[in-house]
Amino acid sequence: MIVEIDPNSGFCPGVTHAIEKAEIILSEQKQLYCLGDIVHNSVEVERLTRMGLEIIDHAILSQLRNVTVLIRAHGEPPETYETARKNNIQLIDASCPVVLRLQKRIRDAAKAGPSNIQIVIFGKKNHAEVNGLVGQVPGQAIVVSDIPDLDQVDAAKPVFIFSQTTQSPEKFKLIVDRISEKAIQLTGSNSHIKSLNSICPLMSKREPLIAEFAARYSVILFVSDRKSSNGKMLFDICKSINPRSYFIARPDEIVPQWFRPDDTVGVCGATSTPLRLMKEVAESVEKM
Numbered sequence: 001m002i003v004e005i006d007p008n009s010g011f012c013p014g015v016t017h018a019i020e021k022a023e024i025i026l027s028e029q030k031q032l033y034c035l036g037d038i039v040h041n042s043v044e045v046e047r048l049t050r051m052g053l054e055i056i057d058h059a060i061l062s063q064l065r066n067v068t069v070l071i072r073a074h075g076e077p078p079e080t081y082e083t084a085r086k087n088n089i090q091l092i093d094a095s096c097p098v099v100l101r102l103q104k105r106i107r108d109a110a111k112a113g114p115s116n117i118q119i120v121i122f123g124k125k126n127h128a129e130v131n132g133l134v135g136q137v138p139g140q141a142i143v144v145s146d147i148p149d150l151d152q153v154d155a156a157k158p159v160f161i162f163s164q165t166t167q168s169p170e171k172f173k174l175i176v177d178r179i180s181e182k183a184i185q186l187t188g189s190n191s192h193i194k195s196l197n198s199i200c201p202l203m204s205k206r207e208p209l210i211a212e213f214a215a216r217y218s219v220i221l222f223v224s225d226r227k228s229s230n231g232k233m234l235f236d237i238c239k240s241i242n243p244r245s246y247f248i249a250r251p252d253e254i255v256p257q258w259f260r261p262d263d264t265v266g267v268c269g270a271t272s273t274p275l276r277l278m279k280e281v282a283e284s285v286e287k288m
Contacts, residue, residue, distance in 0.1 A: 001261060003282045004217070006268035008209045010275045012202055014073035014096030015039050019048070021094050022070055026051045032092075033069040035061060035076065036128050040228040040272040043250060064089060074128035075099040077135020098165050099129060102198045103136050109160045109194075110137040116157050118142055122175045123164025124229045130164050147178060155182035161195040166230045166271065169204050172197060203230075203271065207237055210268055214238040217266035219259060220245035221285070223278050224270040231270035238268070250277075251284040259288065 011019070018038055025032045031052045037045050038053065045055065061069065062083055068090045071080070075095040084091045110119055119141045123130040134141040142152050153159060159179060163172045180190040214220050220238050222245055224231030231247075238245040246258055259265065267282045 001259065001285070001288075002264045003285045004264075004266055005275075005278050005282055006210065006213045006266060008206065008213070009268040009270075009278065010273055011039070012073075012096075012200070012271040014094075014098065015272060017096075018070070018073045018094035019044070021092055022048055022053055023051070025068070025070070025092065026053060029068075033061075033064070033067055035069055035071055035080065036074070038070070038072045040231075040270075041225040041274065041277070043225075043277055044272075044274050058083075061089070062087070068092060071095055072128070073099065075103060075132035077132050079135060096165070096200075098200045099132070102162065102165060103133060105196060105198065106133055106136045106141075106162055109162075109196075110140055113160060114158050118153060118157060118159045120144060120153055120159055120161045120179070121164065122161065122172050123167055127164065127229060129166070133162070133164070144175060147174070150175070150178055150182070153179060153182075155179050155193070156186040158192045159183075159194070161193070162198045163196075165198060165200040166203050166233075167199055168207065168233055169197065169199050170207075172199060206234065206271070210234050211237050211241050213266055213268055214241040214245060216264075217242070218244060218263045219265045221254070221265060221267045221281055222247050222269060223249070223267065223273050223281050225249055225272060228270045228272045230272060234268075234270055248281065251280050254281065254284055256288055259285070 033054050033056050065087050070092045071094055073094055073096040119137050121133050121141055121143050125143050125145055144150055161176050176195045180193050183190040183193050220242050222235045222238050235247050265285055267278050269278050
């Protein structure tokens with residue numbers, strides 16, 4: 001049985017940067033607070049927790065004083081920085097540069113647009129990154145996750161559409177097209193509808209690359225935490241290409257009956273999946 005790991009899977013640069021920062025600080029002071037899970041992977045969070053990382057939420061943040069807190073790659077709204085300032089909290093900002101640029105573009109679009117402009121963000125509601133994006137323009141942003149959510153958008157008025165950085169480019173295009181079509185139906189024009197493809201360039205490449213990877217093997221093991229929206233999206237691509245694709249979070253979830261002696265097995269994962277975990281999965285299959 002041949003087992004290979006997808007070289008294009010694993011942590012994106014933003015997640016890698018955040019984890020490296022946490023590891024450096026923990027090697028020096030043995031304790032560090034992190035606002036939310038540093039990555040949407042419970043295995044990696046457990047590893048860092050054993051090193052001294054303590055995951056907190058915004059309610060706990062508001063009660064802390066004179067401590068150090070890491071902001072993960074997802075980014076945060078302005079209110080978080082204001083809380084830190086008031087409470088003398090030192091922030092270690094590991095926000096992904098792609099996310100920070102998007103936050104600025106949303107602020108700029110709201111300032112430059114007419115007073116009735118609608119800022120539309122295509123993404124997962126209540127996702128950490130989306131919450132940070134919404135917080136850039138309090139009360140102005142409309143979050144849409146799918147076509148039915150477009151009922152919230154008045155296409156007869158000015159609209160500027162952005163996307164969460166880890167969403168599907170194809171689905172973002174569909175969202176933009178639907179709003180533009182609706183605008184033409186209502187006003188005869190879509191010139192007041194603007195959009196910015198704010199999906200991370202590396203993320204855009206992952207979809208076709210993982211589709212190619214899934215087609216090369218008889219069995220695919222997709223490794224991801226089940227709460228990772230990026231993981232769910234990439235796994236759905238694998239499953240559509242290769243029906244013998246299986247979603248697992250840990251090596252102990254592998255089922256021997258999935259395999260035949262002559263199978264070729266491809267191991268891949270989400271942008272929140274550590275390479276070490278994919279290696280453990282590959283080793284577990286090889287031992288069967």
